[in-house]
Amino acid sequence: xxxxxxxxxxxxxxxxxxxxxxxxxxxxxxxxxxxxxxxxxxxxxxxxxxxxxxxxxxxxxxxxxxxxxxxxxxxxxxxxxxxxxxxxxxxxxxxxxxxxxxxxxxxxxxxxxxxxxxxxxxxxxxxxxxxxxxxxxxxxxxxxxxxxxxxxxxxxxxxxxxxxxxxxxxxxxxxxxxxxxxxxxxxxxxxxxxxxxxxxxxxxxxxxxxxx
Numbered sequence: 001x002x003x004x005x006x007x008x009x010x011x012x013x014x015x016x017x018x019x020x021x022x023x024x025x026x027x028x029x030x031x032x033x034x035x036x037x038x039x040x041x042x043x044x045x046x047x048x049x050x051x052x053x054x055x056x057x058x059x060x061x062x063x064x065x066x067x068x069x070x071x072x073x074x075x076x077x078x079x080x081x082x083x084x085x086x087x088x089x090x091x092x093x094x095x096x097x098x099x100x101x102x103x104x105x106x107x108x109x110x111x112x113x114x115x116x117x118x119x120x121x122x123x124x125x126x127x128x129x130x131x132x133x134x135x136x137x138x139x140x141x142x143x144x145x146x147x148x149x150x151x152x153x154x155x156x157x158x159x160x161x162x163x164x165x166x167x168x169x170x171x172x173x174x175x176x177x178x179x180x181x182x183x184x185x186x187x188x189x190x191x192x193x194x195x196x197x198x199x200x201x202x203x204x205x206x207x208x209x210x211x212x
Contacts, residue, residue, distance in 0.1 A: 011059055021185035026153075026170035028061045029086055029145035033168060038084040041166075047083075050076045053134070062116075062140075068128050069116075075134025082110050082138055086145050090168045093149060093157040110142035162186025 010024030011034060025031055035056060036045030047053050050071040057064040071079075085106035089099040113135045121127035148154065148170060156171040160181035167181035180186040 015185075019185070021182045023167060023169075023182050023185075025168065025181075026172050027144060027148050029141050029148060030090065030168055030170060031060045032056075032079070032083045032141055033087055033090070035083065036080070037087040041087065047076060047080055050134070052076075053079055053137075057137075063126075064128055069132045069134065069137050071134035071137070075138065078110065078138050079134065079141070082106060082142055082145075086141075087168075089145070089149060090157055091159065091166075093154060094159045094168055099149075107142045107145055110138045111146055113139040115140040115143055160186050 010022045011031060012020055013023050013034060014020050023034070025033070034044075035047050035052075036042060047056075050073060051066075053071050053076050054066040054069065057066055057069060085103035089103050089107070092099045116129040116132050116136045116139075118129055119127040148157070153170050153172060156176060158169060158171055158178070159165075160167045160169070161179040162181065162185070165181055165186050169178070169181060171178040
């Protein structure tokens with residue numbers, strides 16, 4: 001899946017079939033996971049060049065111009081290494097399992113660099129950070145991941161409940177009952193399947209039919 005450049009809350013993702021939907025994973029570090037990942041997620045890889053990571057910046061919570069942060073090939077590789085480690089750690093957290101020590105070490109090494117320096121504009125709103133490099137970006141992402149995995153919402157890191165959907169998010173809502181990556185996609189698909197199952201049951205076909 002790839003993120004679009006539409007400026008709104010959350011990311012706009014495009015499925016392999018061309019459908020678009022909005023996805024808010026609830027944390028900056030989890031937004032990075034839609035750019036690819038380890039193992040089976042490698043087929044979704046979009047971070048092939050430093051420019052690709054730069055293009056992700058304005059789509060993310062950072063909302064920074066693509067040319068604001070200078071990223072080298074080595075720093076891109078570091079971002080991908082961090083992302084892959086975070087995939088494994090977040091998945092483990094979502095399933096109540098312990099993460100691997102090697103993946104925690106990746107986060108700690110990345111976080112050891114200075115992070116991006118936030119700034120406030122003359123109108124009191126957030127402004128673009130000082131010119132920075134990829135190491136600072138990776139550090140910011142790693143620190144956000146550490147804050148998430150050690151913070152009060154660590155037990156709310158979840159995997160979408162939709163069939164064949166592995167998107168991860170943190171449920172920051174007060175009731176804590178979020179199940180889907182997006183109601184627009186997996187939530188509605190679940191509703192459609194449930195409705196069809198009820199109709200089939202009423203028609204004497206309790207097995208139901210799968211949505212195409």
